[in-house]
Amino acid sequence: MxxxxxxxxxxxxxxxxxxxxxxxxxxxxxxxxxxxxxxxxxxxxxxxxxxxxxxxxxxxxxxxxxxxxxxxxxxxxxxxxxxxxxxxxxxxxxxxxxxxxxxxxxxxxxxxxPGCHATGFISIVYPLMKHQFIQKDTLLSCTSLTGYSGGGKSMIAQYETEKTSDLYAPRLYGLSLQHKHLKEMKQICHLEKTPLFCPVVDDYYRGMLTTIMIEGNKEEIVQLYQDFYQDTFIEVTKDEETYLSANLYAQKDNLKICIHGNDQQVMISALFDNLGKxxxxxxxxxxxxxxxxxxxxxxxx
The missing domain is CATH 3.40.50.720 (NAD(P)-binding Rossmann-like Domain)
Structure with missing residues (x-):
């Protein structure tokens, strides 16, 4: 063949x-x-x-x-x-x-x-929508941290050869709240309202950490994700980390859903490589x- x-x-x-x-x-x-x-x-x-x-x-x-x-x-x-x-x-x-x-x-x-930020957002939100933990008219707020390789060759050169003092700190961008990944986030997740989305670039090469927070019971939500992503390239963990570092999955091609919180409020994060998954x-x-x-x-x- x-x-x-x-x-x-x-x-x-x-x-x-x-x-x-x-x-x-x-x-x-x-x-x-x-x-x-x-x-x-x-x-x-x-x-x-x-x-x-x-x-x-x-x-x-x-x-x-x-x-x-x-x-x-x-x-x-x-x-x-x-x-x-x-x-x-x-x-x-x-x-x-x-x-x-x-x-x-x-x-x-x-x-x-899929887009890199959209991958993190959709991996979190799609199961919640599918099982009606959130509704179509829910207004979601999302933060997504990326390494500078996400900005392509020009940003890589800026960080590695033309570095100025402001590049040593995290930088918010997409400040008009019209990031190009929002259309796919909204459409794929069947949302009626465009999410409030804040991307952040920081002084490391690769890796992404996308986070949303919702009201809900942590144990129920953990079970939802474990069932939804069973036998896939996405793993689900809870309470394994004291800190979440955005470059932890650098050089990997899979994605991890990390769930923290309590019986009333839950923080759900997608950890992956912006150049990988x-x-x-x-x-x-x-x-x-x-x-x-x-x-x-x-x-x-």
Whole structure:
């Protein structure tokens, strides 16, 4: 049987580089690598896309929309940008939401990879909505802490080579409360109200910690998550930590739900790697499903 051929459009970006690194030693796929001087040549790009069985788009939103025009309908695509995450013609690439969602990913030719902050938010909120611990009209408040690699090459350079005094402290951003991940958070979780969302970037390379707080009984909520995520890539713990460090799952591709609180108020946190389950790891997980491979092959956990 021929090995599936994989092409990464945008292989020089942060997400693209991570996928290249993870796939380079895979013996069950063939990685097509375009020469650096041809990365922006649409004629050559189209040739690589035509040869591939699956294409990763690791591009800015507008560039992803243009790239789709170069790809044959018979070629499978995973888009890592924001461009298609709320598009009904694309499947949202979060297999742990349900067995039905996993089957949709397996059979789809167009999968939108979730956003990093959205991954944390949805992993927490979707089970609560599904089992009516919260209602559609609930106004949720969420904080999400990320390492600076989430800002791409320009932010990495800023922190590592052009560092100023303000970069030694946590920095709130998205201050207009209109972060680009909010649309998918709201749509996938079937919320009527846009969440109040505060992202924070800090002086470490990779890792993410997304948190919401709700009223409820801790033991009931722990049981809900344990049942919901049974036999998935998401683990659930309670009261294991005195502190939660956002880089604890750096270099891992799975996600941990951490639950703290009491019988009236509960803090629920998603701990994962913004470059792992929040980007490249999730993309490879979706690739494995779309190509009929073992779902967690090549992933770290």
């Amino acid at each position: 021929n090995k599936p051929k994989i092409y990464i459009d945008g292989q020089a970006g942060t997400t693209g580089l991570e996928i290249v690194k993870r796939l380079s030693n895979r013996e069950d796929i063939e990685l097509l690598k375009i020469p650096d001087d041809k990365r922006h040549d649409d004629v050559v790009r189209k040739e690589y896309m035509k040869e591939a069985d699956l294409v990763f788009l690791c591009l800015p939103d507008a560039a992803s929309i243009e790239a789709i025009k170069l790809i044959d309908d018979k070629t499978k695509v995973i888009d890592a940008s924001t461009a298609h995450r709320t598009n009904p013609d694309w499947v949202y690439g979060f297999s742990e939401l349900s067995n039905q969602q996993k089957q949709k990913i397996k059979s789809s030719y167009r999968v939108a990879n 929040g980007a490249s790891g999730a993309a490879i997980q979706n690739m494995n499903l779309m190509l009929g491979l073992e779902e967690y092959k090549g992933l770290s956990y």
